[in-house]
Amino acid sequence: MAEPKTGGAVRSPGRVPLRALRRIRALRQIRDLGRIRDLARRLRPRSVRARATLGASTVVALALGAASFALLGMLDGNLMRGAQADAERQALSTAGLVAAGRLDTVLTPGRDTDFLQVVDAEGRVLAASPNLAGRPALSPARPGKPGTVRGTWKEGPARGDRRHRVVQVTTVTGEGLVTVYAGTSLRQADAADDIITGALAFGVPLLVLTVALVTWRVTGWALRPVEAIRAEVAEISDRDLHRRVPVPRSQDxxxxxxxxxxxxxxxxxxxxxxxxxxxxxxxxxxxxxxxxxxxxxxxxxxxxxxxxxxxxxxxxxxxxxxxxxxxxxxxxLARLDTGEPPPAAVVDLADVAREAARSRRRDRIPVDMEIAPEATVRGSTLWLSRLVTNLLDNAQRHADGRVRLVLRVDAARRTAVLEVRDDGPGIPAADRERVFERFTRLDDARSRDEGGTGLGLAIARDIATRLGGSLTVEDAPVGARLVARLPLADTQF
The missing domain is CATH 1.10.287.130 (Signal transduction histidine kinase, dimerisation/phosphotransfer (DHp) domain)
Known part of the structure; x- marks a missing residue:
């Protein structure tokens, strides 16, 4: 029987493809990153007080850390430069003695120098300080030309417990190149570093903790009025709108x-x-x-x-x-109270006023009109018609025998002025704002109700206000005089 043919390698049972393994690893990494983000989100401070304290403490800790490193670096650099100057001075002086041929086999180091050693080009020690007597050359390397080399040795040949700043001066003599080694201990620099490091290790956390505590207390004191405001607002319901939040005396x-x-x-x-x-x-x-x-x-x-x-x-x-x-x-009124943007179409208020006056020619009290040729404003024909109609209805309802409609253009103030006058009992000065309240009827002769709803003037003022104008009651020799002022459209000029 012939064996079945396969189009590729046979995958052994139990083995996972390499691509699948990579995909599993990627999914695990994504899951781990998600866990890390969730943990960071949970550990993140939520209150303003905690965030302010953490921020202030972090800034102070970073600033103090940077200042501490800078201080240690400056101190160590100054002390090291002083030790190097002493060693270099001693090395140059000894090199001068070597060049002059006045070198003794036993060298006496200066007050600030720990050891001295003079070595020729063959590595033989020509002279040394007493603490290096019998020692071989300090360095196996032989300089090939004159010059000065400066360096820091972690352990000095005389005192191995401290670092040393070593200056190597190579000079030319009659017998060839001679190298002078002069070293100065950095024990003062190391001791100063240890003292400053210990002080900073104790002082910096203490100062950061103090800043955190002060910030926590000050922030809590500053946010206490906010908490009082929040608590008071949380207790105010639609039936407790008479309550007010406390105002702190800080004036901030x-x-x-x-x-x-x-x-x-x-x-x-x-x-x-x-x-x-x-x-x-x-x-x-x-x-x-x-x-x-x-x-x-x-x-x-x-x-x-x-x-x-x-x-x-x-x-x-x-x-x-x-x-x-x-x-x-x-x-x-409900539509006017919704706060929707008012209509912005360009309307000729003169045409609206003429149409409203003409429709009342056969009324009991006709309307006389004095209308400007053109007065374009922004709004809608429906709203402006309702404004004029309500003013005329109010005037006819309370007039004795005459109602006059006047429309003029105030070019200086860029407004259209609409006046409706009647010869009725008038409106007392104390009631000139109250007549625009909804369902308001005065107790005098103007309170005669002949089918009005008590909303006409309120609607008229709301329309004028929504269109960017105003509606007021102004002085008149006889009767009442209601004046509406609306801004002219840009096309008017």
Whole structure:
């Protein structure tokens, strides 16, 4: 029987391919790196106090470490240069004696020199200090030319417990090259290094620990007002908006943060009050026409007299229209309160004002108009029409026999000025801001309600404000004078 053919090498059972082994190793490395990252993330300080303490301690430790190394290096360099100068001075003096032929076999080292030795070109010792008597040449190497060589030996020939700074001076004599070895112990440098190192090893950690403790205490003291602010804000709910966070006396950034927080709480409290008042007023305004409408329907059901149906249906229709107008006003107010960007289309306010005045020619109190040829502003035709309509409705509702609409352009201030005047009882100075509140009705002659919702002026001011303008009540000889100012569009100039 023929053996089956294979297209490649037969993989022995139990062996793992090399590529698979590499992939397993790579996966293990990735897993180990992930574990290291998780560990570093867990060990990372989370609080500002801990991070500030760690940062200050790290900076101080690095600075002190660098300063310590610099100090040790400068000290060791200065002491080593002093020892080298002493050895070099002694070596040059001895080399001068050798060149002059006045060399003694026994040399007396100077006060700051530990040993001396003179060696010829053959390695024979010509002279030496008493502590090197009988010793061979200090170095087996023979210089090939005159010069000076400086170096540090870890163990000196005279005292092996300390480093030595050795100066080797080679000079020319009648018998050839002669080398002088002069060495000075670095015991003072080593002792100073040991003392400074011990002091720094004790002082640097102590100073770093002191800095960490002081930073921890100072940071905790500085962040204490922040914790008080956080704790107070955490306890404030939608029913406790009257509460305020404590303001520290430090007059620093934290104090300004507390003041800003209290200002925000003031706005939230005012918004909550306005919202609750608006809901209460809206409920009251909706309840009245609904109650009347229900009463009319109950009367129609209880007295199925066709002669009464016309009057009842007419009254029900009026209340239905009032409910519809109120719902439309509430919907527009809700849209104005959303904070969405206002429309930015270029609209000719003069055309909007003319159309609003023309539609009232047959009203009980007609509208006289004095309108500029052109006054383009940014907004939307719907919003601007509602602004003019609400002002005219308010004026007609309270006028005795005359309403005047004036539109002019203030080129100096780049604004369009819209005025609506009536000859009614006017608005007292104390109530000139209150009339723009929602569902506000004055207690004087201007409180006559002829189908208004109590939201017209509030909507008009909100529209003017959202379009970057204003709406105010200003002085007038007779009646009321409401003035809206809107910024002109760039195309106006």
């Amino acid at each position: 950034e934290i104090a300004r943060l507390a003041v800003t927080m209290n200002t925000t709480l003031d706005r939230l409290e005012a918004a909550g009050i306005r919202q609750r008042r608006f809901i209460a007023d809206a409920s009251h305004e909706l309840r009245s026409p609904i109650t009347v409408l229900r009463t009319q329907l109950e009367v129609a059901q209880a007295h199925p007299d066709p002669a009464l149906w016309g009057e009842l249906v007419s009254g029900a229709l009026e209340d239905t229209v009032r409910l519809q107008d109120l719902a439309a006003d509430l919907l527009l």
